[in-house]
Amino acid sequence: MDVATKEFYDQYWPRFVPIYEETKKYMLRTITEPHVGRALDAGCGHGLCSIVLSELADQVTGVDISTDSLDTARQQVAMAGRSNITLLHQDLQSLDPALKDFDLVWCWGVAMMAPDPMKVMHNLMRATAPGGTVYLGLYLRTWLSPVHQLVRHTCRTFMNGPRRKKLVCDFFAGLTRVVCRLRGEEINRRPDNVSIQAQVEDWYYPPYKTFYTPDEIIDLFRRNGFQAECIQDRLGRMKSATIFVVRAVKTAG
Template identity: 35%
Template sequence: MNKERVGHFYDVVWTEYIPEYEATEKHWEIFYSREEVMGKSVLDAGCGTGIFSIIFSNKGAGKVTGIDISEGSLETARSLKEKFRLHNTEFQKQDMLHLPFENESFDIVWAWGTVHHTTDPFKAIEELIRVLKRDGSLLLAVYTKTKLTFIHEIIRKTLVRTPKKIWTLLSKIFAFFLAPVVFFFKKREKSRKGEKLEELILDWYFVPIRHYYTPDEIRTFLQERGFVIEKFLPASGRFNSTSNFIFKARKQSS
């Protein structure tokens, strides 16, 4: 049920939202190079509207599979695939917690901002690890637990209880009051181009499931499963957002 709520939420919130290509590509380049992905099989787990799948494909990946539970987002992803005329990329409706792929199917598994929206993020990571080949590369971007997390959670848990039909209006009202603060910190200008502040608020405070972790929790989980951490960005989510931390880790071959 919760999974359906998340899928439906993203049908409404992200379907129209395609992150800006060049800014996203720059961010992707922090973690991978063309050489590293050339000919590789990639799983984009929780691909949303598919921008990272498209980038992997344009960078020379051999086969890219984007999966998501939001059919609306997948439709946008498929039209993006047509636009870029990519034949090695496919988008499927699948639940990250129960992937229909064989063990060790992918060279690279990319999960940007997704496991924390599942009912069981550690199970989701286990599933991603299962389908990753030995010596394969895993990229995880996860919401950071901070001292302020509980305040965000009080707001979110209150807001998700309000009637759905007023969510857009509420997020517009929040955006109206927050706009001067955001302008003051000049964060938005450089940040999620193409996404309005009210959409960002909707995504942040109205999403049905949201978990937060410390980097140590995720690092330990990965290391206990034999991963070597290759890259860690502590508070540098996509487009300078401070809400995510990111691990790039390699599954050991034995």
């Protein structure tokens, strides 16, 4: 069990639940299946994606490593009045083999946060039913990725107490505001998230992060019996060049 990531999100999602309507708009723009039988929300966090999926699927299973996030998800599901969602505590690196035959697997912003992201991706492919679809959102590797990793390690090592973390988040939020103003851009480009500080914390403080290119992920899917394409490259839910999304359909059993 990846305890470090569990602890990070235990304190994160209960404080920063995104805006449901914006999450829903993004997902309905992204998912092309009008209706499916069983859906898996892999790394469901706050639970909002599970609620959106519950409108498209007969049954939804949301899994997450963070028990406190799952409590937040339970509250959100209860508030939405959905009865076709099951929430389970699971590490996707060792996903229960009984969780399988999903027609749709949604895994956005999750797999690359595991110490071993390949284990997560193989488990997602295994859990997909023949003919089923995976939507996988991962951090994009660019020339800035090593700089990001250096800043993240520095923040986690030297600036990890509550007051220091607040200083870091306020500093980067201020910097973002200045840069956006100079460029004449919108300041918060992610409409479903609550604050720039929250986004900075989610960017610089998770314990593990790996960056990928769309080509290597498409190749991974193809080698495992999927047809895959990159459907969003830098223009998705976070319009800031951080996540790309691959859609992959399982063609082999």
